[in-house]
Amino acid sequence: MSIPNAPGTVLEKQEVQIKPPPLYLVVLLNDDYTPMEFVIVVLQKFFNMGREKAMQVMLKVHREGRGVCGLFPRDIAATKVEQVCGFARQYQHPLQCVMEEA
Numbered sequence: 402m403s404i405p406n407a408p409g410t411v412l413e414k415q416e417v418q419i420k421p422p423p424l425y426l427v428v429l430l431n432d433d434y435t436p437m438e439f440v441i442v443v444l445q446k447f448f449n450m451g452r453e454k455a456m457q458v459m460l461k462v463h464r465e466g467r468g469v470c471g472l473f474p475r476d477i478a479a480t481k482v483e484q485v486c487g488f489a490r491q492y493q494h495p496l497q498c499v500m501e502e503a
Contacts, residue, residue: 425474425475425503428500429458430498430499431465440463448481481500485498
């Protein structure tokens, strides 16, 4: 019988595989009422995009019905969705923002 950590005891290092937390896409959905300029402001304000990148994403939302704003851990993605939806409501726009597991 051996005593743990007793002199002469050899401990083996075990590799532990830790999975990274799942990431979520934050996506803006197109509607027929929210002005394009407002969408650009949202992308700049909440996703730190420059004007050019915000314009590209806005056009993707407009043309394809949806545009990816970023990839985030769950808590951050949920916060972004809440912030964008609250900001849109504050300015009385129906802009929708959702999160999807990547």
